[in-house]
Amino acid sequence: MSVQSSEIVSLPLLGRSKTELTEWVQQQGQPAYRGKQLHEWIYDKGVRSLAEISVFPKQWRAALETIDLGRSQLHYRSVSRDGTVKYLLRLSDGQIIETVGIPTEKRLTVCVSSQVGCPMACNFCATGKGGLLRNLHTHEIVDQVLTVQSDFGQRVSNIVFMGMGEPLLNDENVLKAVRSLNQDVGIGQRSITISTVGIPGRIRRWADHHLQATLAVSLHASNQEVREKLIPSAKQYPLKALLEECQEYVEITGRRVTFEYILLSELNDLPQHAIELANHVRGFQSHVNLIPYNPIKEVDYKRPSPKRVQDFVTVLKQEGVAVSVRQTRGLEADAACGQLRASTLR
Numbered sequence: 445m446s447v448q449s450s451e452i453v454s455l456p457l458l459g460r461s462k463t464e465l466t467e468w469v470q471q472q473g474q475p476a477y478r479g480k481q482l483h484e485w486i487y488d489k490g491v492r493s494l495a496e497i498s499v500f501p502k503q504w505r506a507a508l509e510t511i512d513l514g515r516s517q518l519h520y521r522s523v524s525r526d527g528t529v530k531y532l533l534r535l536s537d538g539q540i541i542e543t544v545g546i547p548t549e550k551r552l553t554v555c556v557s558s559q560v561g562c563p564m565a566c567n568f569c570a571t572g573k574g575g576l577l578r579n580l581h582t583h584e585i586v587d588q589v590l591t592v593q594s595d596f597g598q599r600v601s602n603i604v605f606m607g608m609g610e611p612l613l614n615d616e617n618v619l620k621a622v623r624s625l626n627q628d629v630g631i632g633q634r635s636i637t638i639s640t641v642g643i644p645g646r647i648r649r650w651a652d653h654h655l656q657a658t659l660a661v662s663l664h665a666s667n668q669e670v671r672e673k674l675i676p677s678a679k680q681y682p683l684k685a686l687l688e689e690c691q692e693y694v695e696i697t698g699r700r701v702t703f704e705y706i707l708l709s710e711l712n713d714l715p716q717h718a719i720e721l722a723n724h725v726r727g728f729q730s731h732v733n734l735i736p737y738n739p740i741k742e743v744d745y746k747r748p749s750p751k752r753v754q755d756f757v758t759v760l761k762q763e764g765v766a767v768s769v770r771q772t773r774g775l776e777a778d779a780a781c782g783q784l785r786a787s788t789l790r
């Protein structure tokens with residue numbers, strides 16, 4: 445996880461640890477304790493510019509004004525009736541990404557993007573329609589959380605990597621961001637979830653980091669045939685191989701995997717699908733999270749009725765599977781799962 449020192453010079457300050465910030469202030473000819481102050485003002489107070497750090501000497505502050513902290517610009521903000529807030533953030537190169545803040549009684553969850561766009565092209569997902577533009581840098585991921593935290597004026601409690609992008613295709617930066625969100629922003633690793641559609645070999649590689657964070661795998665189908673219809677990359681990564689890699693993950697980390705399963709009416713929500721799914725995950729330290737499909741305009745899949753969802757849950761429970769249903773949030777702001785796209789309002 446260490447960054448080469450030549451690389452540090454060109455990277456913004458956001459995303460750096462207290463030790464790295466301390467080294468940086470010392471390079472600027474300042475005493476080491478200014479590193480701790482810098483850390484506090486960046487991560488706890490959430491300053492957007494170094495010139496705002498009033499505990500720093502005036503002269504130095506003036507010099508710091510030109511240093512890039514790495515915060516993005518708020519481009520657009522919309523609030524859903526349920527209080528979910530969608531943000532479009534403009535990055536330093538003009539690219540736009542989406543972030544969602546999801547408040548509940550006790551929590552504030554941030555749904556973060558890991559890439560600008562996504563190359564996976566899952567046919568039920570709006571993000572995939574535009575392809576991949578680029579990976580996000582570590583500071584661009586951390587910035588999303590600080591933006592939501594300061595907008596809500598409340599500490600973020602949970603993070604889900606379920607915004608735009610496929611996190612395991614940008615695993616190095618996602619890993620550094622998880623470190624920073626945990627150690628710098630102060631969010632417990634167990635309150636962080638990384639969601640992946642599955643990239644051959646990457647779940648295994650992720651396991652080797654032994655994180656306490658949760659791994660969620662987007663399964664969405666109970667057999668290879670249906671999965672291939674929904675997820676083009678499934679052709680190169682058979683369900684059997686994906687499940688084997690998940691099993692390895694459980695063995696290496698000792699942590700259970702969450703399987704995400706979008707329910708699409710008639711397509712994958714029949715009792716036989718629930719039984720097929722149960723047969724895959726039985727005896728697996730896992731948990732199934734059902735996601736009733738959120739409509740996007742490009743495809744005409746249907747969200748199942750609440751009764752069909754409940755019937756699916758009942759069969760899974762009868763089959764001994766731990767299951768929950770994800771509550772839909774942010775639907776009117778087009779901020780729900782799978783509805784994020786950068787093309788709107790650019």
Ligand code: SAH
Nearest residue numbers: 569606609610639640641662737738781782
């Ligand atoms: N690329 C990662 C993370 C981004 S998507 C992944 O595939 O897991 C986060 C979750 O939202 C995934 O489970 C994804 O399949 C789901 N999702 C995508 N489009 C959706 C839609 N239209 N309705 C409901 N969930 C959707």
